[in-house]
Amino acid sequence: MEQKGCTFATVKDFHLTVIKLESVDLAVIGGGAAGFFAAIRAAEINPSAKIHILEKSGKLLSKVKISGGGRCNVTHDCSHVSQLIQQYPRGGNALKKMFGAFKVEDTVEWFARRGVELKVEKDGRMFPLTDNSQTIIDCFLQEAKRLRIQVHLHFPVNKVKAEEGAFLLYSSKDNVLRAKKVLVATGGHPKEEAYNWLRETGHSLSSPIPSLFTFNSPANPLRKLPGISVPKGLVRIEGTKLQYEGPVLITHWGFSGPAVLKLSAFGARWVHEQDYTFVIHIRWVAVTSEEELRAQLKAYQQAHPKRLVQGHPLFELPQRLWAYACEQAEIYPEKVWAEVSRKSFNKLLECLFRDRQEIKGKTTFKEEFVTCGGIPLSELHLPQMESRLSPGLFFAGEVLDVDGITGGFNFQHAWTSGWLAGSHIGRSLAEI
Numbered sequence: 386m387e388q389k390g391c392t393f394a395t396v397k398d399f400h401l402t403v404i405k406l407e408s409v410d411l412a413v414i415g416g417g418a419a420g421f422f423a424a425i426r427a428a429e430i431n432p433s434a435k436i437h438i439l440e441k442s443g444k445l446l447s448k449v450k451i452s453g454g455g456r457c458n459v460t461h462d463c464s465h466v467s468q469l470i471q472q473y474p475r476g477g478n479a480l481k482k483m484f485g486a487f488k489v490e491d492t493v494e495w496f497a498r499r500g501v502e503l504k505v506e507k508d509g510r511m512f513p514l515t516d517n518s519q520t521i522i523d524c525f526l527q528e529a530k531r532l533r534i535q536v537h538l539h540f541p542v543n544k545v546k547a548e549e550g551a552f553l554l555y556s557s558k559d560n561v562l563r564a565k566k567v568l569v570a571t572g573g574h575p576k577e578e579a580y581n582w583l584r585e586t587g588h589s590l591s592s593p594i595p596s597l598f599t600f601n602s603p604a605n606p607l608r609k610l611p612g613i614s615v616p617k618g619l620v621r622i623e624g625t626k627l628q629y630e631g632p633v634l635i636t637h638w639g640f641s642g643p644a645v646l647k648l649s650a651f652g653a654r655w656v657h658e659q660d661y662t663f664v665i666h667i668r669w670v671a672v673t674s675e676e677e678l679r680a681q682l683k684a685y686q687q688a689h690p691k692r693l694v695q696g697h698p699l700f701e702l703p704q705r706l707w708a709y710a711c712e713q714a715e716i717y718p719e720k721v722w723a724e725v726s727r728k729s730f731n732k733l734l735e736c737l738f739r740d741r742q743e744i745k746g747k748t749t750f751k752e753e754f755v756t757c758g759g760i761p762l763s764e765l766h767l768p769q770m771e772s773r774l775s776p777g778l779f780f781a782g783e784v785l786d787v788d789g790i791t792g793g794f795n796f797q798h799a800w801t802s803g804w805l806a807g808s809h810i811g812r813s814l815a816e817i
């Protein structure tokens with residue numbers, strides 16, 4: 386379905402331009418989600434401002450394109466800021482100020498005003514009605530065209546130098562741009578070297594590492610059960626307080642699912658320090674305590690002494706997962722409940738309640754991975770997103786030390802930080 390107001394402009398409408406010391410009001414470095422959102426906001430507030438987006442690659446909004454499996458999970462249906470900020474392992478209370486100024490409802494309204502309706506899925510994720518990320522891209526490109534924002538492709542900025550109340554942006558000897566204000570919206574990168582030119586501006590860097598990945602468990606017998614999942618498992622990392630409840634999925638290489646991804650995000654630094662070698666404990670069944678599980682198993686054993694144990698899965702566990710737990714407890718297929726020894730009973734309980742699994746390595750989640758680390762929020766004036774070290778320099782999006790779990794939270798941060806930076810830049814340009 387085509388949505389009104391969001392067609393026509395394509396990436397071909399924006400050409401590679403060789404710039405020889407041109408002067409602009411705002412240079413946005415990075416043609417991604419945060420860069421476009423900020424540029425559009427600044428242009429709306431200050432329509433006469435000369436705004437240029439500089440993109441290093443030949444593509445615009447390329448992550449938006451592939452996001453959410455090509456559907457773009459734009460945001461998450463979460464109206465309470467206090468709840469929203471809990472979905473960000475990094476960002477903390479500083480995010481309160483930011484989301485207080487531009488929240489999920491504002492995102493929904495922003496797109497609706499431009500003819501892009503969003504729908505909510507059962508789990509709270511929000512997508513365009515079209516289920517097509519191109520709808521979001523078309524919307525941004527159309528807005529950029531309407532507001533006469535200039536876009537330069539193949540313009541990798543590798544140096545920003547403050548000079549006489551403005552900035553010089555270098556790409557190559559010939560490509561130099563002078564800008565009154567600069568917004569850095571270059572996204573995340575798992576390698577420190579990618580941030581070297583930014584560090585030259587005086588900013589520090591919280592070292593970048595991956596977030597949102599699945600756990601590898603080589604030589605694990607469970608890998609023979611790929612695709613099996615439980616809806617309400619609990620995964621805990623041994624030696625830490627990190628634990629999350631939610632769906633757990635067994636894969637060909639180890640463990641995945643929302644509980645694992647959430648754990649990978651909140652534990653990103655810790656597991657990186659362990660070189661991704663650690664132990665997890667999985668609770669496969671939805672019970673509140675070990676005592677409750679013991680009582681339920683005991684009651685069943687007493688009620689059905691002649692029933693085959695392996696043949697009758699309990700707790701709505703998939704048959705093969707239940708059989709795995711029985712095998713771990715040496716309860717083989719021919720055994721009935723009356724024959725289960727105390728030792729086997731305890732082993733079964735242990736496997737269901739805290740199945741110990743060794744993790745060695747990670748696999749980046751193909752749907753949505755982000756960088757943990759970046760420019761610290763403490764070096765910015767919030768909620769304006771302006772550098773405390775270099776006035777006139779702004780930051781938005783994943784280049785900051787902010788990242789969310791899966792579900793639309795990373796884009797919400799890109800929209801919020803972009804909108805805030807764009808608002809402040811637009812207003813301050815009007816004052817010059």
Ligand SMILES: Cc1cc2nc3c(=O)[nH]c(=O)nc-3n(C[C@H](O)[C@H](O)[C@H](O)COP(=O)(O)OP(=O)(O)OC[C@H]3O[C@@H](n4cnc5c(N)ncnc54)[C@H](O)[C@@H]3O)c2cc1C
Nearest residue numbers: 415417418419441452453458542571572782783793795796
């Ligand atoms: C496969 C995948 C799927 C995802 N799906 C979702 C999803 O559905 N929902 C969600 O919330 N999040 C999703 N994310 C995360 C989300 O895409 C990012 O958090 C978001 O795009 C960050 O926006 P950004 O503008 O900060 O950075 P980006 O979108 O990465 O844009 C940065 C831009 O800057 C350019 N650039 C970098 N350095 C320079 C330079 N020196 N000079 C000029 N240009 C430069 C880059 O080429 C890029 O175009 C997904 C991520 C991945 C990898």
